[in-house]
Amino acid sequence: xxxxxxxxxxxxxxxxxxxxxxxxxxxxxxxxxxxxxxxxxxxxxxxxxxxxxxxxxxxxxxxxxxxxxxxxxxxxxxxxxxxxxxxxxxxxxxxxxxxxxxxxxxxxxxxxxxxxxxxxxxxxxxxxxxxxxxxxxxxxxxxxxxxxxxxxxxxxxxxxxxxxxxxxxxxxxxxxxxxxxxxxxxxxxxxxxxxxxxxxxxxxxxxxxxxxxxxxxxxxxxxxxxxxxxxxxxxxxxxxxxxxxxxxxxxxxxxxxxxxxxxxxxxxxxxxxxxxxxxxxxxxxxxxxxxxxxxxxxxxxxxxxxxxxxxxxxxxxxxxxxxxxxxxxxxxxxxxxxxxxxxxxxxxxxxxxxxxxxxxxxxxxxxxxxxxxxxxxxxxxxxxxxxxxxxxxxxxxxxxxxxxxxxxxxxxxxxxxxxxxxxxxxxxxxxxxxxxxxxxxxxxxxxxxxxxxxxxxxxxxxxxxxxxxxxxxxxxxxxxxxxxxxxxxxxxxxxxxxxxxxxxxxxxxxxxxxxxxxxxxxxxxxxxxxxxxxxxxxxxxxxxxxxxxxxxxxxxxxxxxxxxxxxxxxxxxxxxxxxxxxxxxxxxxxxxxxxxxxxxxxxxxxxxxxxxxxxxxxxxxxxxxxxxxxxxxxxxxxxxxxxxxxxxxxxxxxxxxxxxxxxxxxxxxxxxxxxxxxxxxxxxxxxxxxxxxxxxxxxxxxxxxxxxxxxxxxxxxxxxxxxxxxxxxxxxxxxxxxxxxxxxxxxxxxxxxxxxxxxxxxxxxxxxxxxxxxxxxxxxxxxxxxxxxxxxxx
Amino acid sequence: xxxxxxxxxxxxxxxxxxxxxxxxxxxxxxxxxxxxxxxxxxxxxxxxxxxxxxxxxxxxxxxxxxxxxxxxxxxxxxxxxxxxxxxxxxxxxxxxxxxxxxxxxxxxxxxxxxxxxxxxxxxxxxxxxxxxxxxxxxxxxxxxxxxxxxxxxx
Numbered sequence: 001x002x003x004x005x006x007x008x009x010x011x012x013x014x015x016x017x018x019x020x021x022x023x024x025x026x027x028x029x030x031x032x033x034x035x036x037x038x039x040x041x042x043x044x045x046x047x048x049x050x051x052x053x054x055x056x057x058x059x060x061x062x063x064x065x066x067x068x069x070x071x072x073x074x075x076x077x078x079x080x081x082x083x084x085x086x087x088x089x090x091x092x093x094x095x096x097x098x099x100x101x102x103x104x105x106x107x108x109x110x111x112x113x114x115x116x117x118x119x120x121x122x123x124x125x126x127x128x129x130x131x132x133x134x135x136x137x138x139x140x141x142x143x144x145x146x147x148x149x150x151x152x153x154x155x156x157x158x159x160x161x162x163x164x165x166x167x168x169x170x171x172x173x174x175x176x177x178x179x180x181x182x183x184x185x186x187x188x189x190x191x192x193x194x195x196x197x198x199x200x201x202x203x204x205x206x207x208x209x210x211x212x213x214x215x216x217x218x219x220x221x222x223x224x225x226x227x228x229x230x231x232x233x234x235x236x237x238x239x240x241x242x243x244x245x246x247x248x249x250x251x252x253x254x255x256x257x258x259x260x261x262x263x264x265x266x267x268x269x270x271x272x273x274x275x276x277x278x279x280x281x282x283x284x285x286x287x288x289x290x291x292x293x294x295x296x297x298x299x300x301x302x303x304x305x306x307x308x309x310x311x312x313x314x315x316x317x318x319x320x321x322x323x324x325x326x327x328x329x330x331x332x333x334x335x336x337x338x339x340x341x342x343x344x345x346x347x348x349x350x351x352x353x354x355x356x357x358x359x360x361x362x363x364x365x366x367x368x369x370x371x372x373x374x375x376x377x378x379x380x381x382x383x384x385x386x387x388x389x390x391x392x393x394x395x396x397x398x399x400x401x402x403x404x405x406x407x408x409x410x411x412x413x414x415x416x417x418x419x420x421x422x423x424x425x426x427x428x429x430x431x432x433x434x435x436x437x438x439x440x441x442x443x444x445x446x447x448x449x450x451x452x453x454x455x456x457x458x459x460x461x462x463x464x465x466x467x468x469x470x471x472x473x474x475x476x477x478x479x480x481x482x483x484x485x486x487x488x489x490x491x492x493x494x495x496x497x498x499x500x501x502x503x504x505x506x507x508x509x510x511x512x513x514x515x516x517x518x519x520x521x522x523x524x525x526x527x528x529x530x531x532x533x534x535x536x537x538x539x540x541x542x543x544x545x546x547x548x549x550x551x552x553x554x555x556x557x558x559x560x561x562x563x564x565x566x567x568x569x570x571x572x573x574x575x576x577x578x579x580x581x582x583x584x585x586x587x588x589x590x591x592x593x594x595x596x597x598x599x600x601x602x603x604x605x606x607x608x609x610x611x612x613x614x615x616x617x618x619x620x621x622x623x624x625x626x627x628x629x630x631x632x633x634x635x636x637x638x639x640x641x642x643x644x645x646x647x648x649x650x651x652x653x654x655x656x657x658x659x660x661x662x663x664x665x666x667x668x669x670x671x672x673x674x675x676x677x678x679x680x681x682x683x684x685x686x687x688x689x690x691x692x693x694x695x696x697x698x699x700x701x702x703x704x705x706x707x708x709x710x711x712x713x714x715x716x717x718x719x720x721x722x723x724x725x726x727x728x729x730x731x732x733x734x735x736x737x738x739x740x741x742x743x744x745x746x747x748x749x750x751x752x753x754x755x756x757x758x759x760x761x762x763x764x765x766x767x768x769x770x771x772x773x774x775x776x777x778x779x780x781x782x783x784x785x786x787x788x789x790x791x792x793x794x
Numbered sequence: 795x796x797x798x799x800x801x802x803x804x805x806x807x808x809x810x811x812x813x814x815x816x817x818x819x820x821x822x823x824x825x826x827x828x829x830x831x832x833x834x835x836x837x838x839x840x841x842x843x844x845x846x847x848x849x850x851x852x853x854x855x856x857x858x859x860x861x862x863x864x865x866x867x868x869x870x871x872x873x874x875x876x877x878x879x880x881x882x883x884x885x886x887x888x889x890x891x892x893x894x895x896x897x898x899x900x901x902x903x904x905x906x907x908x909x910x911x912x913x914x915x916x917x918x919x920x921x922x923x924x925x926x927x928x929x930x931x932x933x934x935x936x937x938x939x940x941x942x943x944x945x946x947x948x
Contacts, residue, residue: 023911095916095917097916097922098922098923098924098925099841099920099922099924099930099931102844102845102848103841103844103845103930103931104922104924104930105924105925105926105928105930106924106925134917136920169840169841169919169920170841170842171819171840171841171842171845193917226827294845329852332852333852333853335852336849336852336853337853370845370848371848371849371852372849373845587799590799590803591799591802591803591806592803592806592807592810592856593806626803629796629800634796634800635800635803637859638804638807638811638856638859638860639800639803639804639806639807641854641855641856641858641859642803642806642807642810642856643803644855644856645854645855645856645857682924682925682926682928683926683928684924684928684930684932685928685932686851687847687851687858687859687861687862690851690855690858691855691858691859693855694854694855695855732928733903733926733927733928734897734903735903735926735927735928736926736928739926780855
């Protein structure tokens with residue numbers, strides 16, 4: 001049992017009562033009216049507050065518009081707060097007022113640096129505590145907390161602002177916030193602002209189930225309403241205090257007030273809690289969890305959830321190429337597809353020789369988190385890359401990986417302690433991979449012991465029992481399965497496997513992988529790193545024999561597969577009516593029927609139609625018909641785009657049968673040189689650009705999509721290195737078209753030969769000419785025509 | 795033949811849009827205040843709508859386009875509703891002029907920032923401006939309505 005800690009109440013409300021004018025920044029009072037600031041702090045200390053939050057809520061370089069030196073003003077604020085004789089003075093850290101990527105344009109690093117300015121000044125002036133509050137985005141919350149951790153040793157209190165549904169502005173719920181804050185190991189956390197104490201109660205109860213820290217509540221004095229041009233709050237001190245008492249019963253032990261509260265409110269709370277003792281510790285979460293900005297995934301034995309392995313360039317030429325060229329579209333597509341196929345976590349690996357792994361990984365993590373809400377697994381052997389990715393990733397990621405080598409643990413554990421994370425630990429060490437389960441278990445124990453030195457517990461680990469090729473060693477799968485079972489049962493930890501290694505060197509690998517997956521799940525597996533579109537629980541007798549080492553030399557398996565039994569993928573159903581023809585394919589595309597187009601293409605392939613003929617005589621003419629109808633005004637953009645999607649799906653089927661030995665799609669592109677497209681610096685609206693990309697791709701162009709808010713430098717460099725013949729730039733608003741001109745200017749300086757085609761809502765031919773663009777495209781179809789014209793000339 | 799085909803293509807598009815409409819995370823929110831003879835309004839579909847749209851546009855241009863239409867329709871509807879809320883508070887002798895938004899007519903785009911500040915919309919709704927002055931979340935609208943007294947109208 002412990003004591004309550006009392007915080008202060010509203011500053012702004014009090015400052016208004018003391019003469020702060022509407023529209024005046026209270027932060028300026030640190031210079032203009034320090035006596036006024038001191039009086040407010042004193043009134044709270046007299047009312048019983050142990051902690052006062054210095055007048056630094058608005059002290060963020062991204063928000064502050066005044067003429068004073070921000071750091072000096074922060075220092076003055078801390079010094080003034082100290083005059084109140086409060087037991088502890090906190091630097092108050094509020095939101096930056098800007099939205100972080102991907103919702104807005106502010107980068108994580110910019111946010112971190114801005115918060116760091118405030119923290120450094122606060123530390124210098126002798127603050128005792130950092131209080132991060134009113135946050136509505138987990139990513140901004142993390143930036144602020146890391147700014148404190150990296151620039152000070154101050155204890156950290158953090159509170160978020162919930163809406164009536166218990167959500168942040170980003171949609172994150174209380175559990176999601178809790179996973180992040182536990183992972184960053186703040187000292188106490190909870191809620192402030194947004195709600196009155198009555199509405200906060202259920203969320204405090206909810207939080208108590210997850211939090212191992214003391215719970216903070218700093219509610220508003222009820223709901224605001226306008227009265228004679230002023231905002232007033234509904235709850236007086238007595239009513240407020242009674243409701244706060246219920247929050248204490250629900251588990252809160254650090255209490256104060258936010259908007260609308262006064263020293264009387266704090267005093268009333270303190271009086272009511274007189275003689276009561278606070279619950280010191282809450283429930284300790286023992287589950288293994290990872291999170292993103294908006295979702296939480298639990299790893300549990302025997303559940304074998306899928307970690308999507310497709311964003312890993314090993315053996316994937318197209319992905320390597322996409323990384324090298326900075327093309328974001330490929331990665332985004334893979335990310336969304338894997339989630340649609342059932343992956344719950346996505347592995348991100350950027351290990352390609354000859355590229356800057358750190359910055360590529362950072363960029364890929366950022367862009368994948370802009371399209372999917374699942375947690376990520378950061379997969380790299382490069383400590384610098386790992387550190388940078390863990391720094392910016394939203395949520396608590398899986399860290400792939402550490403192993404029993406001292407060097408590995410010395411490199412990875414400090415990063416996890418700093419930035420949070422759940423560690424994938426490989427059961428190998430300096431002597432390699434033990435051939436017995438006992439050897440692997442021993443390593444797991446050593447890793448747990450070493451991790452404990454950094455405060456990491458069993459729940460912070462997932463152990464990789466290691467899958468080896470059964471073709472090389474017939475006992476390989478048995479040892480792996482036994483290790484999974486023992487890790488689960490004896491050590492009580494979660495396990496993971498990259499299942500597909502098991503089938504290396506053997507035919508019909510998916511069937512063996514599926515069998516391995518099924519057996520490992522029964523042995524206790526928590527997660528499998530696999531291709532979610534292929535993996536399923538399915539064991540055949542023959543596969544069982546291979547995995548259990550009963551098929552000598554895997555001969556029975558190889559024989560059974562020699563008849564061409566390659567995967568048991570289901571054949572596309574024959575449609576009831578017509579036989580598949582180019583005409584039915586064309587009709588399906590022209591009608592924009594994606595499912596039909598895909599099916600007919602598959603059927604055409606099945607009856608032995610040559611893939612390139614399907615493209616040349618089915619897909620391309622169909623798209624052309626729709627394109628022409630669009631240009632004549634008979635069809636409209638929705639139909640054109642539906643047709644493009646359907647054509648894309650048909651292409652996808654055909655591509656599968658054009659696979660090269662490497663297992664990668666061979667290029668069916670019509671032209672050797674690519675087109676670079678981007679939404680320009682400062683602009684984050686990219687729907688139009690995405691439509692153009694889709695259409696260009698469907699017309700057979702090789703497109704490098706650099707994404708949105710792209711620096712002129714990057715566009716120019718990519719154009720030069722890729723040998724692009726055309727650059728497409730998009731901007732939506734008058735405020736951002738300027739960046740188009742800059743990009744074109746820079747390109748001309750650097751001798752870029754590619755032609756510029758520009759488009760966007762506010763652009764005109766006249767404007768395009770004035771900034772030196774070669775072409776203006778009024779819509780996506782026009783861009784295709786321009787590309788065709790240029791492509792034919794080059 | 796092409797006519798029937800066109801019709802079917804249109805149907806397919808409409809069907810897809812209707813399907814997306816059901817899936818869309820539509821929780822429009824808004825605030826407004828009256829100051830003298832002006833009402834200031836701000837509405838947004840929030841970050842979750844943008845996130846949904848980004849995800850759709852990774853796989854399908856058509857879906858990206860439809861989600862854009864759905865978003866624009868939804869935010870307009872929310873702004874209409876806010877206008878109705880303002881109207882409900884007017885005196886019998888007062889009437890509301892149709893809303894105008896920064897960036898249209900003679901109101902500069904930069905006025906959005908002032909409306910956002912006035913309404914405390916960054917804190918209440920999570921609406922803010924990017925460094926280049928774009929409003930985020932992307933489906934957000936700021937507007938002003940003039941309030942007129944009957945005698946002015948004659």
